[in-house]
Amino acid sequence: MTEETLEKLAQLLEQDQFELLIPEKMRTESGRISDKGSASMDIPLVYLMNDAVESFLVFRNVRMTGEYHSDYQGELQASMARQDGRFVLVIKQDDTVLTLFFEDLELEVHLYEYAYTGHFWVKDYEYLRQLEYRLAILRDKYDYLGEAYCTEEEIKLAALVEFPPLNYCCYPAVPEKYIVPRENPWIPSEKAIVYMKELAAECEDTSLLKMLEFYRKHPAKFWAKRLAVMLHQTKHSRIVDLLSERLQQATADYPRRFFGDDMERKYQQALERAKQRQRELKSQGIRADLLREEPFTIARDSLNYKLYLMIWKEQKGNRVTEIEEYICE
Known part of the structure:
Protein backbone atom coordinates (compact mmCIF):
# COMPACT_ATOMS: atom_id res chain seq x y z
CA MET A 1 0.00 0.00 0.00
CA THR A 2 1.52 3.28 -1.11
CA GLU A 3 1.26 6.72 0.42
CA GLU A 4 -0.71 7.77 -2.67
CA THR A 5 -3.43 5.16 -2.17
CA LEU A 6 -3.66 6.00 1.53
CA GLU A 7 -4.12 9.67 0.66
CA LYS A 8 -6.86 8.79 -1.82
CA LEU A 9 -8.64 6.66 0.78
CA ALA A 10 -8.39 9.49 3.30
CA GLN A 11 -9.75 11.89 0.68
CA LEU A 12 -12.86 9.75 0.18
CA LEU A 13 -13.44 9.35 3.90
CA GLU A 14 -13.10 13.10 4.48
CA GLN A 15 -15.85 13.55 1.89
CA ASP A 16 -17.97 10.86 3.63
CA GLN A 17 -17.74 8.72 0.50
CA PHE A 18 -17.38 4.95 0.79
CA GLU A 19 -19.07 3.04 -2.05
CA LEU A 20 -17.96 -0.59 -2.02
CA LEU A 21 -18.85 -2.87 -4.92
CA ILE A 22 -19.73 -5.93 -2.87
CA PRO A 23 -21.10 -9.01 -4.68
CA GLU A 24 -24.78 -9.54 -3.91
CA LYS A 25 -24.11 -13.07 -2.69
CA MET A 26 -22.12 -11.62 0.20
CA ARG A 27 -24.92 -9.38 1.50
CA THR A 28 -28.18 -10.04 3.29
CA GLU A 29 -31.30 -7.89 3.04
CA SER A 30 -30.48 -6.27 6.39
CA GLY A 31 -27.11 -5.13 5.08
CA ARG A 32 -25.09 -7.62 7.09
CA ILE A 33 -22.15 -9.30 5.42
CA SER A 34 -22.97 -12.99 5.04
CA ASP A 35 -20.70 -15.86 6.01
CA LYS A 36 -19.37 -15.77 2.47
CA GLY A 37 -17.77 -12.46 3.41
CA SER A 38 -15.29 -14.41 5.49
CA ALA A 39 -13.70 -15.70 2.27
CA SER A 40 -10.81 -13.55 1.07
CA MET A 41 -11.29 -11.74 -2.24
CA ASP A 42 -10.63 -8.42 -3.95
CA ILE A 43 -13.28 -5.73 -3.35
CA PRO A 44 -13.22 -2.38 -5.22
CA LEU A 45 -14.08 0.94 -3.60
CA VAL A 46 -15.30 3.57 -6.06
CA TYR A 47 -12.83 6.44 -6.34
CA LEU A 48 -13.55 8.61 -9.39
CA MET A 49 -16.31 7.70 -11.84
CA ASN A 50 -17.27 9.77 -14.85
CA ASP A 51 -17.38 9.44 -18.63
CA ALA A 52 -13.61 9.87 -18.88
CA VAL A 53 -12.51 7.42 -16.20
CA GLU A 54 -13.65 4.60 -13.94
CA SER A 55 -11.25 4.25 -11.03
CA PHE A 56 -11.21 2.28 -7.81
CA LEU A 57 -9.22 1.64 -4.69
CA VAL A 58 -9.10 -2.14 -4.55
CA PHE A 59 -8.86 -3.91 -1.20
CA ARG A 60 -6.73 -6.96 -1.97
CA ASN A 61 -7.40 -10.30 -0.29
CA VAL A 62 -10.01 -8.74 1.99
CA ARG A 63 -12.32 -10.32 4.56
CA MET A 64 -15.28 -8.38 5.93
CA THR A 65 -17.56 -8.58 8.94
CA GLY A 66 -20.44 -6.45 10.13
CA GLU A 67 -22.95 -4.38 8.17
CA TYR A 68 -22.65 -2.20 5.09
CA HIS A 69 -25.44 -0.03 3.66
CA SER A 70 -24.74 1.11 0.11
CA ASP A 71 -27.51 3.72 0.23
CA TYR A 72 -26.19 5.39 3.39
CA GLN A 73 -25.73 9.14 3.11
CA GLY A 74 -24.27 10.75 6.16
CA GLU A 75 -21.17 11.23 8.21
CA LEU A 76 -18.66 8.40 8.34
CA GLN A 77 -16.28 7.52 11.14
CA ALA A 78 -13.20 5.52 10.22
CA SER A 79 -10.09 4.13 11.85
CA MET A 80 -7.29 1.93 10.55
CA ALA A 81 -4.69 -0.22 12.28
CA ARG A 82 -2.25 -3.05 11.57
CA GLN A 83 -2.93 -6.50 13.03
CA ASP A 84 -1.13 -9.80 12.41
CA GLY A 85 0.45 -8.54 9.20
CA ARG A 86 -2.86 -7.27 7.78
CA PHE A 87 -4.55 -3.89 7.70
CA VAL A 88 -7.79 -3.44 9.60
CA LEU A 89 -10.20 -0.69 8.51
CA VAL A 90 -13.28 0.03 10.61
CA ILE A 91 -16.11 2.05 9.04
CA LYS A 92 -19.06 3.31 11.09
CA GLN A 93 -22.32 4.31 9.42
CA ASP A 94 -24.41 5.70 12.28
CA ASP A 95 -24.88 2.71 14.61
CA THR A 96 -23.62 0.05 12.20
CA VAL A 97 -20.03 -1.09 11.85
CA LEU A 98 -18.16 -2.66 8.95
CA THR A 99 -14.68 -4.10 9.46
CA LEU A 100 -12.33 -4.92 6.60
CA PHE A 101 -9.22 -7.08 7.05
CA PHE A 102 -7.03 -6.71 3.97
CA GLU A 103 -3.47 -7.23 2.75
CA ASP A 104 -3.07 -4.32 0.35
CA LEU A 105 -4.83 -1.35 -1.24
CA GLU A 106 -4.19 -0.60 -4.91
CA LEU A 107 -5.41 2.01 -7.37
CA GLU A 108 -7.12 0.61 -10.48
CA VAL A 109 -7.83 3.00 -13.36
CA HIS A 110 -9.72 2.55 -16.64
CA LEU A 111 -9.57 5.48 -19.08
CA TYR A 112 -12.14 6.04 -21.84
CA GLU A 113 -12.72 8.29 -24.82
CA TYR A 114 -15.17 11.06 -23.91
CA ALA A 115 -14.93 13.70 -26.65
CA TYR A 116 -18.13 12.32 -28.24
CA THR A 117 -20.06 12.04 -24.98
CA GLY A 118 -23.51 13.61 -25.00
CA HIS A 119 -25.76 14.37 -22.02
CA PHE A 120 -28.66 16.67 -22.78
CA TRP A 121 -29.90 17.61 -19.33
CA VAL A 122 -30.14 21.37 -19.98
CA LYS A 123 -31.56 22.98 -23.12
CA ASP A 124 -30.23 25.79 -25.34
CA TYR A 125 -26.76 25.98 -26.86
CA GLU A 126 -26.29 22.30 -26.11
CA TYR A 127 -22.97 22.13 -27.94
CA LEU A 128 -21.42 24.60 -25.49
CA ARG A 129 -22.89 22.72 -22.53
CA GLN A 130 -21.33 19.51 -23.86
CA LEU A 131 -17.96 21.25 -23.99
CA GLU A 132 -18.43 22.48 -20.43
CA TYR A 133 -19.25 18.95 -19.28
CA ARG A 134 -16.30 17.31 -21.05
CA LEU A 135 -13.87 19.89 -19.73
CA ALA A 136 -15.27 19.48 -16.21
CA ILE A 137 -14.83 15.70 -16.15
CA LEU A 138 -11.37 16.11 -17.67
CA ARG A 139 -10.44 18.49 -14.86
CA ASP A 140 -11.74 15.99 -12.29
CA LYS A 141 -9.52 13.34 -13.84
CA TYR A 142 -6.57 15.72 -13.71
CA ARG A 256 -14.79 3.23 -26.19
CA ARG A 257 -16.61 1.28 -23.48
CA PHE A 258 -17.55 -2.29 -24.36
CA PHE A 259 -20.57 -4.00 -22.77
CA GLY A 260 -20.43 -7.42 -24.37
CA ASP A 261 -21.36 -8.80 -27.78
CA ASP A 262 -25.13 -8.46 -27.36
CA MET A 263 -25.01 -4.78 -26.42
CA GLU A 264 -22.40 -4.13 -29.10
CA ARG A 265 -24.78 -5.57 -31.70
CA LYS A 266 -27.57 -3.26 -30.50
CA TYR A 267 -25.14 -0.34 -30.52
CA GLN A 268 -24.12 -1.03 -34.12
CA GLN A 269 -27.78 -1.26 -35.19
CA ALA A 270 -28.59 2.08 -33.54
CA LEU A 271 -25.42 3.55 -35.01
CA GLU A 272 -26.46 2.56 -38.51
CA ARG A 273 -29.88 4.18 -38.03
CA ALA A 274 -28.25 7.38 -36.80
CA LYS A 275 -25.70 7.37 -39.63
CA GLN A 276 -28.43 6.89 -42.21
CA ARG A 277 -30.20 9.96 -40.84
CA GLN A 278 -26.87 11.80 -40.77
CA ARG A 279 -26.34 11.02 -44.46
CA GLU A 280 -29.84 12.28 -45.30
CA LEU A 281 -29.15 15.56 -43.53
CA LYS A 282 -25.76 15.91 -45.20
CA SER A 283 -27.39 15.53 -48.62
CA GLN A 284 -29.50 18.56 -47.66
CA GLY A 285 -26.43 20.53 -46.65
CA ILE A 286 -27.13 20.14 -42.93
CA ARG A 287 -24.40 19.21 -40.47
CA ALA A 288 -25.18 16.64 -37.77
CA ASP A 289 -22.72 15.28 -35.19
CA LEU A 290 -22.97 11.83 -33.62
CA LEU A 291 -22.72 11.66 -29.83
CA ARG A 292 -23.32 8.86 -27.34
CA GLU A 293 -24.48 8.39 -23.76
CA GLU A 294 -23.08 5.34 -21.99
CA PRO A 295 -23.55 3.68 -18.61
CA PHE A 296 -20.50 2.69 -16.58
CA THR A 297 -18.94 -0.68 -17.30
CA ILE A 298 -18.05 -1.88 -13.80
CA ALA A 299 -20.37 -0.02 -11.44
CA ARG A 300 -23.38 -0.03 -13.74
CA ASP A 301 -25.65 2.98 -13.28
CA SER A 302 -29.20 3.66 -14.45
CA LEU A 303 -28.30 5.25 -17.79
CA ASN A 304 -29.37 3.56 -20.99
CA TYR A 305 -26.97 3.26 -23.90
CA LYS A 306 -28.07 5.94 -26.37
CA LEU A 307 -26.87 7.72 -29.47
CA TYR A 308 -27.74 11.29 -30.39
CA LEU A 309 -27.61 13.38 -33.50
CA MET A 310 -26.84 17.01 -32.74
CA ILE A 311 -28.21 18.88 -35.75
CA TRP A 312 -26.72 22.31 -36.39
CA LYS A 313 -28.78 25.32 -37.42
CA GLU A 314 -28.42 29.08 -37.59
CA GLN A 315 -30.89 31.42 -35.96
CA LYS A 316 -30.50 35.20 -36.14
CA GLY A 317 -26.73 35.07 -36.27
CA ASN A 318 -26.43 32.39 -33.58
CA ARG A 319 -25.63 28.71 -33.85
CA VAL A 320 -28.29 26.50 -32.31
CA THR A 321 -28.89 22.76 -32.32
CA GLU A 322 -31.70 20.22 -32.35
CA ILE A 323 -31.23 16.81 -30.76
CA GLU A 324 -32.47 13.45 -32.05
CA GLU A 325 -32.22 10.34 -29.87
CA TYR A 326 -31.50 6.72 -30.84
CA ILE A 327 -31.76 4.09 -28.09
CA CYS A 328 -29.63 0.95 -28.31
CA GLU A 329 -32.26 -1.75 -27.83
Whole structure:
Protein backbone atom coordinates (compact mmCIF):
# COMPACT_ATOMS: atom_id res chain seq x y z
CA MET A 1 0.00 0.00 0.00
CA THR A 2 1.52 3.28 -1.11
CA GLU A 3 1.26 6.72 0.42
CA GLU A 4 -0.71 7.77 -2.67
CA THR A 5 -3.43 5.16 -2.17
CA LEU A 6 -3.66 6.00 1.53
CA GLU A 7 -4.12 9.67 0.66
CA LYS A 8 -6.86 8.79 -1.82
CA LEU A 9 -8.64 6.66 0.78
CA ALA A 10 -8.39 9.49 3.30
CA GLN A 11 -9.75 11.89 0.68
CA LEU A 12 -12.86 9.75 0.18
CA LEU A 13 -13.44 9.35 3.90
CA GLU A 14 -13.10 13.10 4.48
CA GLN A 15 -15.85 13.55 1.89
CA ASP A 16 -17.97 10.86 3.63
CA GLN A 17 -17.74 8.72 0.50
CA PHE A 18 -17.38 4.95 0.79
CA GLU A 19 -19.07 3.04 -2.05
CA LEU A 20 -17.96 -0.59 -2.02
CA LEU A 21 -18.85 -2.87 -4.92
CA ILE A 22 -19.73 -5.93 -2.87
CA PRO A 23 -21.10 -9.01 -4.68
CA GLU A 24 -24.78 -9.54 -3.91
CA LYS A 25 -24.11 -13.07 -2.69
CA MET A 26 -22.12 -11.62 0.20
CA ARG A 27 -24.92 -9.38 1.50
CA THR A 28 -28.18 -10.04 3.29
CA GLU A 29 -31.30 -7.89 3.04
CA SER A 30 -30.48 -6.27 6.39
CA GLY A 31 -27.11 -5.13 5.08
CA ARG A 32 -25.09 -7.62 7.09
CA ILE A 33 -22.15 -9.30 5.42
CA SER A 34 -22.97 -12.99 5.04
CA ASP A 35 -20.70 -15.86 6.01
CA LYS A 36 -19.37 -15.77 2.47
CA GLY A 37 -17.77 -12.46 3.41
CA SER A 38 -15.29 -14.41 5.49
CA ALA A 39 -13.70 -15.70 2.27
CA SER A 40 -10.81 -13.55 1.07
CA MET A 41 -11.29 -11.74 -2.24
CA ASP A 42 -10.63 -8.42 -3.95
CA ILE A 43 -13.28 -5.73 -3.35
CA PRO A 44 -13.22 -2.38 -5.22
CA LEU A 45 -14.08 0.94 -3.60
CA VAL A 46 -15.30 3.57 -6.06
CA TYR A 47 -12.83 6.44 -6.34
CA LEU A 48 -13.55 8.61 -9.39
CA MET A 49 -16.31 7.70 -11.84
CA ASN A 50 -17.27 9.77 -14.85
CA ASP A 51 -17.38 9.44 -18.63
CA ALA A 52 -13.61 9.87 -18.88
CA VAL A 53 -12.51 7.42 -16.20
CA GLU A 54 -13.65 4.60 -13.94
CA SER A 55 -11.25 4.25 -11.03
CA PHE A 56 -11.21 2.28 -7.81
CA LEU A 57 -9.22 1.64 -4.69
CA VAL A 58 -9.10 -2.14 -4.55
CA PHE A 59 -8.86 -3.91 -1.20
CA ARG A 60 -6.73 -6.96 -1.97
CA ASN A 61 -7.40 -10.30 -0.29
CA VAL A 62 -10.01 -8.74 1.99
CA ARG A 63 -12.32 -10.32 4.56
CA MET A 64 -15.28 -8.38 5.93
CA THR A 65 -17.56 -8.58 8.94
CA GLY A 66 -20.44 -6.45 10.13
CA GLU A 67 -22.95 -4.38 8.17
CA TYR A 68 -22.65 -2.20 5.09
CA HIS A 69 -25.44 -0.03 3.66
CA SER A 70 -24.74 1.11 0.11
CA ASP A 71 -27.51 3.72 0.23
CA TYR A 72 -26.19 5.39 3.39
CA GLN A 73 -25.73 9.14 3.11
CA GLY A 74 -24.27 10.75 6.16
CA GLU A 75 -21.17 11.23 8.21
CA LEU A 76 -18.66 8.40 8.34
CA GLN A 77 -16.28 7.52 11.14
CA ALA A 78 -13.20 5.52 10.22
CA SER A 79 -10.09 4.13 11.85
CA MET A 80 -7.29 1.93 10.55
CA ALA A 81 -4.69 -0.22 12.28
CA ARG A 82 -2.25 -3.05 11.57
CA GLN A 83 -2.93 -6.50 13.03
CA ASP A 84 -1.13 -9.80 12.41
CA GLY A 85 0.45 -8.54 9.20
CA ARG A 86 -2.86 -7.27 7.78
CA PHE A 87 -4.55 -3.89 7.70
CA VAL A 88 -7.79 -3.44 9.60
CA LEU A 89 -10.20 -0.69 8.51
CA VAL A 90 -13.28 0.03 10.61
CA ILE A 91 -16.11 2.05 9.04
CA LYS A 92 -19.06 3.31 11.09
CA GLN A 93 -22.32 4.31 9.42
CA ASP A 94 -24.41 5.70 12.28
CA ASP A 95 -24.88 2.71 14.61
CA THR A 96 -23.62 0.05 12.20
CA VAL A 97 -20.03 -1.09 11.85
CA LEU A 98 -18.16 -2.66 8.95
CA THR A 99 -14.68 -4.10 9.46
CA LEU A 100 -12.33 -4.92 6.60
CA PHE A 101 -9.22 -7.08 7.05
CA PHE A 102 -7.03 -6.71 3.97
CA GLU A 103 -3.47 -7.23 2.75
CA ASP A 104 -3.07 -4.32 0.35
CA LEU A 105 -4.83 -1.35 -1.24
CA GLU A 106 -4.19 -0.60 -4.91
CA LEU A 107 -5.41 2.01 -7.37
CA GLU A 108 -7.12 0.61 -10.48
CA VAL A 109 -7.83 3.00 -13.36
CA HIS A 110 -9.72 2.55 -16.64
CA LEU A 111 -9.57 5.48 -19.08
CA TYR A 112 -12.14 6.04 -21.84
CA GLU A 113 -12.72 8.29 -24.82
CA TYR A 114 -15.17 11.06 -23.91
CA ALA A 115 -14.93 13.70 -26.65
CA TYR A 116 -18.13 12.32 -28.24
CA THR A 117 -20.06 12.04 -24.98
CA GLY A 118 -23.51 13.61 -25.00
CA HIS A 119 -25.76 14.37 -22.02
CA PHE A 120 -28.66 16.67 -22.78
CA TRP A 121 -29.90 17.61 -19.33
CA VAL A 122 -30.14 21.37 -19.98
CA LYS A 123 -31.56 22.98 -23.12
CA ASP A 124 -30.23 25.79 -25.34
CA TYR A 125 -26.76 25.98 -26.86
CA GLU A 126 -26.29 22.30 -26.11
CA TYR A 127 -22.97 22.13 -27.94
CA LEU A 128 -21.42 24.60 -25.49
CA ARG A 129 -22.89 22.72 -22.53
CA GLN A 130 -21.33 19.51 -23.86
CA LEU A 131 -17.96 21.25 -23.99
CA GLU A 132 -18.43 22.48 -20.43
CA TYR A 133 -19.25 18.95 -19.28
CA ARG A 134 -16.30 17.31 -21.05
CA LEU A 135 -13.87 19.89 -19.73
CA ALA A 136 -15.27 19.48 -16.21
CA ILE A 137 -14.83 15.70 -16.15
CA LEU A 138 -11.37 16.11 -17.67
CA ARG A 139 -10.44 18.49 -14.86
CA ASP A 140 -11.74 15.99 -12.29
CA LYS A 141 -9.52 13.34 -13.84
CA TYR A 142 -6.57 15.72 -13.71
CA ASP A 143 -7.27 16.81 -10.11
CA TYR A 144 -7.97 13.35 -8.68
CA LEU A 145 -5.52 11.21 -10.65
CA GLY A 146 -2.84 13.62 -11.85
CA GLU A 147 -0.92 14.32 -15.03
CA ALA A 148 0.13 10.69 -15.44
CA TYR A 149 -3.40 9.86 -16.58
CA CYS A 150 -3.72 12.77 -19.03
CA THR A 151 -2.26 13.53 -22.43
CA GLU A 152 -0.26 16.72 -22.92
CA GLU A 153 -3.18 18.36 -24.70
CA GLU A 154 -5.60 17.29 -21.97
CA ILE A 155 -3.42 19.03 -19.39
CA LYS A 156 -3.76 22.27 -21.36
CA LEU A 157 -7.49 21.81 -21.89
CA ALA A 158 -8.09 21.13 -18.20
CA ALA A 159 -7.32 24.78 -17.46
CA LEU A 160 -10.51 25.84 -19.26
CA VAL A 161 -12.69 25.08 -16.25
CA GLU A 162 -11.18 28.37 -15.06
CA PHE A 163 -12.62 30.22 -18.07
CA PRO A 164 -16.01 31.55 -16.85
CA PRO A 165 -17.46 32.25 -20.34
CA LEU A 166 -17.39 28.49 -20.95
CA ASN A 167 -17.60 26.92 -17.50
CA TYR A 168 -20.76 26.27 -15.47
CA CYS A 169 -21.13 29.99 -14.70
CA CYS A 170 -22.47 30.56 -18.23
CA TYR A 171 -23.14 27.13 -19.77
CA PRO A 172 -23.92 24.58 -17.05
CA ALA A 173 -24.42 21.09 -18.44
CA VAL A 174 -26.41 19.92 -15.41
CA PRO A 175 -29.27 21.49 -13.43
CA GLU A 176 -28.14 23.86 -10.69
CA LYS A 177 -28.84 21.44 -7.82
CA TYR A 178 -26.28 18.99 -9.24
CA ILE A 179 -23.46 21.49 -9.75
CA VAL A 180 -20.42 20.92 -7.55
CA PRO A 181 -19.19 24.49 -7.03
CA ARG A 182 -15.55 25.40 -7.51
CA GLU A 183 -13.83 28.12 -5.54
CA ASN A 184 -14.14 31.54 -7.22
CA PRO A 185 -15.67 30.19 -10.47
CA TRP A 186 -16.04 33.69 -11.96
CA ILE A 187 -12.30 34.40 -11.74
CA PRO A 188 -10.43 33.33 -14.90
CA SER A 189 -6.94 31.89 -14.77
CA GLU A 190 -4.09 33.20 -16.87
CA LYS A 191 -3.55 29.72 -18.34
CA ALA A 192 -7.15 29.54 -19.51
CA ILE A 193 -7.11 32.93 -21.20
CA VAL A 194 -3.74 32.27 -22.84
CA TYR A 195 -5.04 28.98 -24.25
CA MET A 196 -8.20 30.61 -25.60
CA LYS A 197 -6.10 33.38 -27.17
CA GLU A 198 -3.99 30.73 -28.91
CA LEU A 199 -7.14 29.18 -30.36
CA ALA A 200 -8.52 32.56 -31.45
CA ALA A 201 -5.23 33.41 -33.14
CA GLU A 202 -5.22 30.07 -34.98
CA CYS A 203 -8.76 30.82 -36.16
CA GLU A 204 -7.72 34.35 -37.17
CA ASP A 205 -10.65 35.67 -35.15
CA THR A 206 -9.26 39.14 -34.46
CA SER A 207 -12.34 40.56 -32.72
CA LEU A 208 -12.51 37.65 -30.29
CA LEU A 209 -8.77 37.87 -29.73
CA LYS A 210 -9.08 41.55 -28.80
CA MET A 211 -11.98 40.79 -26.49
CA LEU A 212 -9.99 38.05 -24.76
CA GLU A 213 -7.10 40.44 -24.16
CA PHE A 214 -9.50 43.05 -22.78
CA TYR A 215 -11.05 40.38 -20.54
CA ARG A 216 -7.60 39.37 -19.30
CA LYS A 217 -7.08 42.93 -18.06
CA HIS A 218 -10.68 43.40 -16.87
CA PRO A 219 -11.98 40.00 -15.67
CA ALA A 220 -15.39 41.21 -14.56
CA LYS A 221 -18.54 39.07 -14.62
CA PHE A 222 -20.12 41.43 -17.19
CA TRP A 223 -17.32 40.80 -19.71
CA ALA A 224 -17.40 37.07 -19.05
CA LYS A 225 -21.06 37.04 -20.03
CA ARG A 226 -20.27 39.12 -23.10
CA LEU A 227 -17.67 36.59 -24.18
CA ALA A 228 -20.13 33.78 -23.51
CA VAL A 229 -22.53 35.37 -26.01
CA MET A 230 -19.76 35.62 -28.59
CA LEU A 231 -19.14 31.88 -28.32
CA HIS A 232 -22.58 31.03 -29.70
CA GLN A 233 -22.49 33.61 -32.48
CA THR A 234 -22.00 32.18 -35.95
CA LYS A 235 -19.14 34.55 -36.77
CA HIS A 236 -17.10 33.04 -33.93
CA SER A 237 -18.05 29.43 -34.62
CA ARG A 238 -14.58 28.35 -35.70
CA ILE A 239 -13.07 28.60 -32.21
CA VAL A 240 -15.79 26.37 -30.74
CA ASP A 241 -15.25 23.80 -33.50
CA LEU A 242 -11.49 23.97 -33.00
CA LEU A 243 -11.89 23.39 -29.28
CA SER A 244 -14.00 20.30 -29.98
CA GLU A 245 -11.37 19.08 -32.44
CA ARG A 246 -8.64 19.52 -29.83
CA LEU A 247 -10.60 17.39 -27.38
CA GLN A 248 -11.16 14.72 -30.02
CA GLN A 249 -7.46 14.61 -30.85
CA ALA A 250 -6.45 14.57 -27.18
CA THR A 251 -8.66 11.55 -26.43
CA ALA A 252 -8.31 9.64 -29.69
CA ASP A 253 -6.17 6.86 -28.18
CA TYR A 254 -8.62 6.04 -25.39
CA PRO A 255 -11.01 3.13 -26.01
CA ARG A 256 -14.79 3.23 -26.19
CA ARG A 257 -16.61 1.28 -23.48
CA PHE A 258 -17.55 -2.29 -24.36
CA PHE A 259 -20.57 -4.00 -22.77
CA GLY A 260 -20.43 -7.42 -24.37
CA ASP A 261 -21.36 -8.80 -27.78
CA ASP A 262 -25.13 -8.46 -27.36
CA MET A 263 -25.01 -4.78 -26.42
CA GLU A 264 -22.40 -4.13 -29.10
CA ARG A 265 -24.78 -5.57 -31.70
CA LYS A 266 -27.57 -3.26 -30.50
CA TYR A 267 -25.14 -0.34 -30.52
CA GLN A 268 -24.12 -1.03 -34.12
CA GLN A 269 -27.78 -1.26 -35.19
CA ALA A 270 -28.59 2.08 -33.54
CA LEU A 271 -25.42 3.55 -35.01
CA GLU A 272 -26.46 2.56 -38.51
CA ARG A 273 -29.88 4.18 -38.03
CA ALA A 274 -28.25 7.38 -36.80
CA LYS A 275 -25.70 7.37 -39.63
CA GLN A 276 -28.43 6.89 -42.21
CA ARG A 277 -30.20 9.96 -40.84
CA GLN A 278 -26.87 11.80 -40.77
CA ARG A 279 -26.34 11.02 -44.46
CA GLU A 280 -29.84 12.28 -45.30
CA LEU A 281 -29.15 15.56 -43.53
CA LYS A 282 -25.76 15.91 -45.20
CA SER A 283 -27.39 15.53 -48.62
CA GLN A 284 -29.50 18.56 -47.66
CA GLY A 285 -26.43 20.53 -46.65
CA ILE A 286 -27.13 20.14 -42.93
CA ARG A 287 -24.40 19.21 -40.47
CA ALA A 288 -25.18 16.64 -37.77
CA ASP A 289 -22.72 15.28 -35.19
CA LEU A 290 -22.97 11.83 -33.62
CA LEU A 291 -22.72 11.66 -29.83
CA ARG A 292 -23.32 8.86 -27.34
CA GLU A 293 -24.48 8.39 -23.76
CA GLU A 294 -23.08 5.34 -21.99
CA PRO A 295 -23.55 3.68 -18.61
CA PHE A 296 -20.50 2.69 -16.58
CA THR A 297 -18.94 -0.68 -17.30
CA ILE A 298 -18.05 -1.88 -13.80
CA ALA A 299 -20.37 -0.02 -11.44
CA ARG A 300 -23.38 -0.03 -13.74
CA ASP A 301 -25.65 2.98 -13.28
CA SER A 302 -29.20 3.66 -14.45
CA LEU A 303 -28.30 5.25 -17.79
CA ASN A 304 -29.37 3.56 -20.99
CA TYR A 305 -26.97 3.26 -23.90
CA LYS A 306 -28.07 5.94 -26.37
CA LEU A 307 -26.87 7.72 -29.47
CA TYR A 308 -27.74 11.29 -30.39
CA LEU A 309 -27.61 13.38 -33.50
CA MET A 310 -26.84 17.01 -32.74
CA ILE A 311 -28.21 18.88 -35.75
CA TRP A 312 -26.72 22.31 -36.39
CA LYS A 313 -28.78 25.32 -37.42
CA GLU A 314 -28.42 29.08 -37.59
CA GLN A 315 -30.89 31.42 -35.96
CA LYS A 316 -30.50 35.20 -36.14
CA GLY A 317 -26.73 35.07 -36.27
CA ASN A 318 -26.43 32.39 -33.58
CA ARG A 319 -25.63 28.71 -33.85
CA VAL A 320 -28.29 26.50 -32.31
CA THR A 321 -28.89 22.76 -32.32
CA GLU A 322 -31.70 20.22 -32.35
CA ILE A 323 -31.23 16.81 -30.76
CA GLU A 324 -32.47 13.45 -32.05
CA GLU A 325 -32.22 10.34 -29.87
CA TYR A 326 -31.50 6.72 -30.84
CA ILE A 327 -31.76 4.09 -28.09
CA CYS A 328 -29.63 0.95 -28.31
CA GLU A 329 -32.26 -1.75 -27.83
